[in-house]
Each structure stands twice: as structure tokens, then as C-alpha cells.
Amino acid sequence: MEQKLLLHAEKIDKRFGPTHAVNEVSLDFLEGEVHALIGENGSGKSTFTNMLTGILPIGSGTFTLMGHDVAPKNQVDANHQGIAIVVQETGTLGGLSVADNMFLGDEDQFIRRGIKDTAAMNRKAQELLDAYGLGYIKATSIIDNYDFEDRKLVEIVKSTWFDPAVLVIDETTTALSQKGRDKLFEVMDHVRELGHCVIFISHDMGEVLKMADRISILRDGDFVTTVNREDVDEDQLKTLMVGRQMDDHYYRTDYPDYAREQPGETAVSVRGVTVPGMIDDISFDLHRGEILGIGGLSECGMHEVGKAIFGASYDRTGEVVLADGTKVKDINTAIDHSIAYASKDRDNESLLINDTIEDNIALPSMRDMGRVLSRQGSSGSSRTSTPCS
Amino acid sequence: MELIKRARQSQWYGVGLLLIVTALVWLVFKAMCPSTFGDPDQLLTYLQTGLIYAVGGCGLYFIVVMGLWDFSIGSVLVLSCLMAIGFSQSMGILGLIVAPILCGALLGAANGLAYIKLRIPSLIVTVGLSLIYESLSVFASGWSGTRLGDAYKMFGSYPWNLILAVLAFALCTFILKYTKLGTYVNAIGANEATAKNMGVNVDKYKFLAFVLCSTFVGIMAILYIGYGTAQTPMTGMLSQSLNFKPLMGTFFGLAFKKYGHPVAAIVIGEFIISMMFAGFVALGMPVTINNVVTGATLLAIICITTKRVKGAVVK
Numbered sequence: 126m127e128q129k130l131l132l133h134a135e136k137i138d139k140r141f142g143p144t145h146a147v148n149e150v151s152l153d154f155l156e157g158e159v160h161a162l163i164g165e166n167g168s169g170k171s172t173f174t175n176m177l178t179g180i181l182p183i184g185s186g187t188f189t190l191m192g193h194d195v196a197p198k199n200q201v202d203a204n205h206q207g208i209a210i211v212v213q214e215t216g217t218l219g220g221l222s223v224a225d226n227m228f229l230g231d232e233d234q235f236i237r238r239g240i241k242d243t244a245a246m247n248r249k250a251q252e253l254l255d256a257y258g259l260g261y262i263k264a265t266s267i268i269d270n271y272d273f274e275d276r277k278l279v280e281i282v283k284s285t286w287f288d289p290a291v292l293v294i295d296e297t298t299t300a301l302s303q304k305g306r307d308k309l310f311e312v313m314d315h316v317r318e319l320g321h322c323v324i325f326i327s328h329d330m331g332e333v334l335k336m337a338d339r340i341s342i343l344r345d346g347d348f349v350t351t352v353n354r355e356d357v358d359e360d361q362l363k364t365l366m367v368g369r370q371m372d373d374h375y376y377r378t379d380y381p382d383y384a385r386e387q388p389g390e391t392a393v394s395v396r397g398v399t400v401p402g403m404i405d406d407i408s409f410d411l412h413r414g415e416i417l418g419i420g421g422l423s424e425c426g427m428h429e430v431g432k433a434i435f436g437a438s439y440d441r442t443g444e445v446v447l448a449d450g451t452k453v454k455d456i457n458t459a460i461d462h463s464i465a466y467a468s469k470d471r472d473n474e475s476l477l478i479n480d481t482i483e484d485n486i487a488l489p490s491m492r493d494m495g496r497v498l499s500r501q502g503s504s505g506s507s508r509t510s511t512p513c514s
Numbered sequence: 515m516e517l518i519k520r521a522r523q524s525q526w527y528g529v530g531l532l533l534i535v536t537a538l539v540w541l542v543f544k545a546m547c548p549s550t551f552g553d554p555d556q557l558l559t560y561l562q563t564g565l566i567y568a569v570g571g572c573g574l575y576f577i578v579v580m581g582l583w584d585f586s587i588g589s590v591l592v593l594s595c596l597m598a599i600g601f602s603q604s605m606g607i608l609g610l611i612v613a614p615i616l617c618g619a620l621l622g623a624a625n626g627l628a629y630i631k632l633r634i635p636s637l638i639v640t641v642g643l644s645l646i647y648e649s650l651s652v653f654a655s656g657w658s659g660t661r662l663g664d665a666y667k668m669f670g671s672y673p674w675n676l677i678l679a680v681l682a683f684a685l686c687t688f689i690l691k692y693t694k695l696g697t698y699v700n701a702i703g704a705n706e707a708t709a710k711n712m713g714v715n716v717d718k719y720k721f722l723a724f725v726l727c728s729t730f731v732g733i734m735a736i737l738y739i740g741y742g743t744a745q746t747p748m749t750g751m752l753s754q755s756l757n758f759k760p761l762m763g764t765f766f767g768l769a770f771k772k773y774g775h776p777v778a779a780i781v782i783g784e785f786i787i788s789m790m791f792a793g794f795v796a797l798g799m800p801v802t803i804n805n806v807v808t809g810a811t812l813l814a815i816i817c818i819t820t821k822r823v824k825g826a827v828v829k
Contacts, residue, residue: 180711201713218704220579220771225697230712232694241692265525267772 128155131322132177132190132291139172139184146172148346149186154291159313159323161337163330164366169346170326174293177324178210179203190290201230207290211297211309216283217268217276224250224264227283253286254279258308274305285312292316293324298332310336330359344368389413390448393464395434398443403429407443428469435459435466460489528773532766532782539786543793551796557789558672564781564788565679566737571763571780572686573730576695576723578764579771580703582629582636584724587731588748588756589647590621594735595745596651600658602666610666611736618732619725621647626724630717644753651747661744670740682733687777689726699723700771734760762787 132154139147147169154160162170175181177188179197188195190207197203200210217226224247228235235246250264259278268276277300285292294313298306313323313336327333333340334354342349342365349365357365393411398404404426411417421427432438434445436455445453453459459466468474477485487494521527544552570587577584594614601609621643629639668674690696698719701709710716739745748756766783767776794807 199713200711216708218701218708220700220704221697222774225700229697229701229709230714232697236694239693241694241697243692267774269772 128157130154131156132188134173134177135187135189137173137176137183137186137188139169139176139181145346147176147184147343148348150343150346150348151186152341152348152351154322154324155339156322157317157320158338159317159325159336161325161327161333161340162343163327163333163340163362164343164349167345168343168366170343171295172346173343174210174295174324174326177203177291178208178293180210199230204231204284204287204289208293209284209287209289209291210293210295211277211280211284213296213300215273215276216280219267219269221268222247222264223254223262223266223268223271223279226268226279227253227264227286253282257282257286257312274301277301278305278308281309281312285316288316288319288321290321291324292321293326295326296328298327298329306332330362333362334359342366389415392448393434394444394446396444396446398430398433398441398445400426400429400433400438400441403438404433407433431466432468435464437466465489525774528770529775529778529782532770532779532786536782536786536789539789539793543789543796547793547796551793552789556792560788560792561785562672562675562741564785565675566734566741567759567788568763568781568784569679569682569737570731570734570760571767571784572682572777573727573734574760574764575686575767575776575780576689576699577636577727578761578768579776580699580720580723581706582720582723584625584640584727585637585754585757586621586625586640586644586647587727587760588753589644589651590618590728590731591735591738591756592745592748592753593621593647593651593654594618594732595739596654596658596660596747598735598739599660599662599745600654602663603658607666610662610669614735614739615729615732618728618730618735622725622728622731623721625728626721629724630721641751641754645751648747648749648751648753651753652749655745655747660746662739667740667743669736670743675737675740678733678737682730683777683781686730690776695719695722695726731760759784759787 130153134150134152134154136149136151137147138149139145150169150173162173164170172181176183177195177197179199179202183196195203195206195208197206197208203209218229221229224243227250228246232241232246235242235249247264251260254260254262254264257278259275259282262271262275262279268279271279277297281297292313294309297309301309313325316323317338325333325337334357337354339351339353340357340362341351342362344366349368352362352365389412391410392413392415395410396408398407407430409417419427419430429438433441433443434453436445436453436457436459447453447462451458451462453462453464466475472478477488540552540557570591574584574587594617597613597617598610601613603609605613625640625643628643629636632639669678690699698709698714701712701714702716702719706716763780763784766786767780770776770779770783773779790807794803799807
């Protein structure tokens with residue numbers, strides 16, 4: 126049976142200054158499908174769905190949902206028009222109760238003569254949590270009492286309880302354990318069974334192939350193609366995403382000591398590194414010429430590993446030893462030995478947003494420049510040594 | 515362990531904790547000066563001053579919970595007191611009540627409008643405007659005089675001070691719990707961008723918060739002038755000294771917000787501060803030492819009750 130068109134995107138376009146984030150993308154989303162949207166970071170997936178869900182204003186183009194043009198002003202407005210989103214980041218607000226978070230911006234349904242019927246709101250929130258099998262979460266509790274995953278599950282309830290016609294799942298699974306993922310997939314299946322549509326953004330190709338009916342690929346803001354799940358495999362999807370053939374050779378071959386076959390000398394030795402509440406007893410060796418990947422769920426502690434090696438973690442125990450025997454205990458030692466650290470939280474931990482590019486580049490090297498800085502000096506003498514050599 | 519965890523999640527845990535601190539403070543000072551501190555009559559006196567600042571603290575809570583500041587409340591208080599004095603002479607009890615509240619609301623609207631339109635930090639806006647309000651208080655005192663008539667001092671003592679203060683606390687609790695504004699000021703404070711994405715009209719609610727803040731300071735003025743019976747105008751930023759005591763109560767409210775009863779925390783907090791001041795006086799300490807110890811105690815309480823993360827950026 127042919128599925129009907131539910132949502133049509135016509136030449137959706139968005140620019141951020143010189144960056145063309147989404148370039149006249151036209152897409153069809155059908156009733157009763159899970160439609161994956163994939164692409165590398167910066168391909169425009171989230172910008173596209175953020176425009177659909179009112180998080181960003183539409184640059185140009187139109188979204189047509191069930192024959193009506195939609196241009197939500199914000200997320201709640203999007204909800205009222207039958208569109209919902211669950212984002213990757215924390216979308217709940219601390220200091221508010223679970224129920225307040227679930228109905229934030231949409232309290233009018235509980236307002237009687239200007240007064241919020243808090244008891245009715247709490248009751249409804251608890252009923253919904255119970256219906257989703259999350260009865261252990263109390264609607265009246267302050268949301269801060271729950272961990273990241275439970276807060277994410279509250280968001281899922283908040284975004285789906287009203288059976289939206291279009292549900293956007295934007296890289297949410299990376300924040301969830303298997304239990305949370307199973308709950309999310311259950312919700313996605315339910316939305317599909319209702320004849321609605323899920324727009325599913327994920328970097329996990331296995332997950333995409335398991336859940337999606339059709340898959341659209343974006344690259345550098347451009348629409349590439351839409352394929353049926355059964356017509357592609359993971360490698361083909363990756364090729365479509367990056368625009369070139371992928372092979373299995375993940376190690377760099379332009380170094381003389383090709384790491385996999387002939388490991389180079391140990392450049393950094395990490396022994397029993399622990400940061401309370403973050404990472405526990407991490408040990409590994411990193412060799413010259415080697416790229417070491419560390420993966421996991423978003424809150425698993427992987428981001429803290431880099432910070433700990435760089436000496437930027439508080440209360441760190443264990444050792445980080447360089448090839449020459451130097452122990453890295455603080456940031457200054459790390460910088461002195463040409464260790465660079467680019468944080469995930471670029472805006473807050475890696476860049477001085479309100480400062481010049483020159484100062485941003487030169488800052489780690491300024492102590493080598495003498496007491497009186499000249500603009501010329503800072504331009505010419507930034508640290509240039511090879512990282513971790 | 516589970517029991518302790520559940521107890522800590524209880525809404526009344528924070529209030530219980532504060533009551534324990536109250537009892538401890540009382541016990542310590544009572545032990546040190548048994549004859550000059552802490553009798554029931556004296557406790558009522560401590561409560562009397564605590565109530566005044568708690569009302570202002572409730573108003574300030576709407577601002578500080580959003581991450582903003584209002585450093586004009588001292589000057590709003592002075593001007594509102596002078597309005598109460600002036601209008602009580604011409605309109606009687608109605609003038610005593612309505613004039614300071616209206617004065618506060620109008621000045622709050624001016625604060626809110628200036629903050630929203632100028633798009634500069636609230637601290638700078640309110641300090642700048644407080645200079646203007648201080649000047650206005652000089653003109654106002656020329657018209658109103660500086661002493662409240664004897665017939666209008668009822669809000670300076672029990673039971674009317676308690677009645678008015680309780681009404682103010684009830685109003686504050688009601689707004690925080692049963693109106694959108696109460697939810698939204700918390701939401702804006704938690705994450706303004708997310709609140710905006712949820713359709714919250716951030717500018718509107720910030721404006722309303724400024725109005726509410728100064729309106730509560732207007733109510734505080736009724737209690738303040740009733741208790742002190744005279745108010746001279748203040749210039750040259752002198753009114754800034756009046757910001758501190760309500761702010762201390764607000765800090766208590768913020769520190770105990772997570773337990774769900776910020777107003778109770780503000781009231782109990784102000785009572786603790788008031789009791790400590792009296793305790794130090796009973797010990798014969800100079801006021802300067804009082805301020806040092808009280809300030810340090812406040813910081814200690816906030817440090818104990820706030821989850822501080824090492825390495826987190828604190829501004």
C-alpha cells in the first residue's frame with residue numbers, strides 16, 4: 126500500500142553569516158515511516174530539523190504539514206502544530222519540578238481564571254509518566270533529583286504524549302543506555318503505528334538501519350539522496366555521507382612507524398587515572414604515530430579522559446607519564462611538553478569568544494614571549510612544535 | 515542510606531534543616547548570655563525585624579532567581595517610605611498602604627523597562643536608576659516631611675505587622691506556585707535560551723519580575739516606616755546599604771530553592787540573621803563585628819547547602 130505524503134520540505138535554506146548550513150533542501154516525509162536523516166557533523170541535519178521545530182527561524186523555503194504551511198515560532202508553537210523534538214542535550218530545566226518541565230510553555234491548559242491548577246498539572250504529569258512505564262519518576266519532585274537518563278526520558282514523554290504528527294529524534298540515543306534506547310525505540314514504533322512520522326537523526330548506522338524505513342543523506346548542507354533501508358548497507362551509507370569510498374584502513378600510513386604493524390615508542394602512558402564521579406582507573410599507552418579513539422555514551426566519562434591527561438581535571442589520581450619520564454600533573458606541564466587539548470565544549474573551554482583570533486592562537490605561548498608583548502611578536506612566535514612529539 | 519536519600523528529596527527537608535540551624539543559633543547565644551538573649555518576648559522582637567526584611571527578600575527573589583540583580587531596592591524603599599508618610603497625611607490609612615505599593619510598582623516598571631530597552635546588565639541599570647530615585651527622595655521629603663504620624667504606626671508592631679507580612683509571604687508563595695510567572699522566572703534562571711525555545715516571552719517576564727520586586731519593597735516600606743516611624747532621604751549611594759539585609763534573605767531562598775519552599779527559607783533565614791545580630795549585641799560586640807560574623811555565617815550556610823563543583827566557572 127502506498128504511503129501518503131505527511132510533510133513536505135520545499136527548498137529549505139539557512140545561512141549563518143558566510144556558512145551555508147542548509148542549501149535549498151527539498152524532502153518528503155511519509156505517513157507511518159521512520160525517516161532517518163544522516164550526514165557528517167556540519168552537514169545541516171540539526172539546522173534543518175531546528176527550523177522545522179521552531180528552534181531556529183526558517184531562512185527561506187516552506188514546510189508543508191498535511192497540506193498546511195508551518196513555520197513554528199518556538200518549540201511549544203511547533204507542538205501545537207503537531208511537531209515535536211527530543212534534542213541531544215539536556216532539555217529540562219533545573220529548579221523546576223518534573224511536571225513543570227513537562228508542561229513548560231504549555232501551562233494554559235491548567236490555568237483557571239488566571240491561576241495555575243498545580244495539582245491538576247501534577248496529576249496529569251504523573252498519569253503520563255505511569256503510562257510510559259516511568260512511574261518511579263515523581264511528577265512533583267524537583268527534576269534535579271534525577272539523573273541525566275531519567276531527565277531525558279521525561280523529555281521523551283514531554284515531546285510525545287500528545288501524539289505529534291512529526292517527531293524529531295535528534296541524536297538522542299547517544300545520551301541513553303540500552304534501557305533508555307529501548308524505551309525510545311518503543312515510542313518511535315508507536316508513532317509509526319499511528320501513521321505519523323519520525324525524523325531520526327543518528328550517527329549510529331546500525332541503529333539507523335534497524336529503525337529507519339527510508340534514509341536521507343545530507344552533506345555540507347546539500348541534499349544527496351534518499352534511499353530505502355533494504356537497498357543499502359552501512360558501508361554504502363558512509364560512502365554517501367562522506368562523498369568518497371571508505372575502506373577499512375583507519376590507521377595513518379604517512380608515518381614511518383605504521384602503528385598497527387609496528388608500534389612506535391610509547392609517547393604517553395596513562396596509569397590508573399581516576400577522576401571521582403567521572404572516570405575510574407583508566408590505563409592505556411599511546412604510541413608515536415598512533416591515533417587512539419575513545420568512544421561511549423555521551424555521559425560515560427570519555428570527555429574527561431582528555432581533560433585528565435591534559436592536567437585539567439580536579440582531584441585526579443593516577444599517572445600520566447611522557448616518553449621522557451615527565452609526569453603531567455597540571456596544565457602548564459602539559460603545554461610545556463607540547464600537549465594540546467581541544468575540549469568538546471569549545472565555546473567555554475577552548476575559545477575566548479570575545480577575543481581576537483590572534484590572541485586565541487597565541488595565548489598558550491604568551492609566557493614564552495617575555496614580559497612586554499608586541500602585536501608583531503605575538504603574530505610571529507606562537508608555539509609551533511609538533512604535539513606530543 | 516535509602517531513607518536518608520529520600521529524606522533529602524523531601525520538600526520539607528530544607529525547612530527542617532533551617533529550623534535546626536535556628537534552634538542551634540538560639541542555643542549558642544542563649545548559653546552565652548542567658549539573661550539578655552532569647553526570651554519569648556525578645557524572640558518576637560527579632561521576628562519583627564526579620565519579617566520586614568523577609569518581605570523585601572521575597573521581592574528580590576523574583577529577580578535574583580533569574581540571575582539578575584536589583585540594586586535599587588534601597589532607594590525604592592526610601593522613596594516608598596516617604597510616599598507612605600506624605601500620602602498618609604492626606605489620605606489616611608489608604609494612603610499609607612496604597613502609595614508605597616504603587617510607588618514601588620511604578621519604580622519597578624521603570625527598572626524593568628530600562629533593563630529591557632537598554633540591553634545592559636541589570637546591576638548597572640539599577641545602580642544608575644537608584645541615583646535618580648535617591649534624588650527624587652530629596653524632593654519628596656520636602657513635600658512629605660520625614661516623620662510618620664502617630665495614628666499610622668500600627669504596622670510597626672503586632673499584630674498588624676504580622677498580618678501584612680503573612681499576606682505578603684502568601685502572595686509570594688502563590689505567585690511562585692500557582693502562576694506562570696512563578697514557573698517562568700525559575701525557567702529563565704535555569705536556562706534562558708531553553709525557556710525562550712519553549713515559548714516563554716523572556717522580556718515580558720523579566721519586566722514583570724522587576725515590577726513585582728519593587729512592589730514587595732513597597733509593602734516592605736509600610737512595615738519599615740511603621741517600625742522606624744521616620745525616614746530621611748538618602749543620597750550619594752547611601753541607600754545601597756539598605757539592599758543588603760533583604761538580599762541575605764533572598765540568598766537563603768535561593769540556597770533552599772531545591773527543596774521547594776523558598777519563601778519559608780527567606781523568612782526563617784531573615785529570622786536567623788536578626789537573631790544573630792541581637793545575639794552579638796547581647797554579647798556586647800560592636801556592630802562592625804556583627805556584620806563580619808553575620809556575613810561569614812551567611813556564606814557558610816550557602817556553601818553548605820549549595821552543590822559546588824570544582825573547576826566550574828562561578829561568576
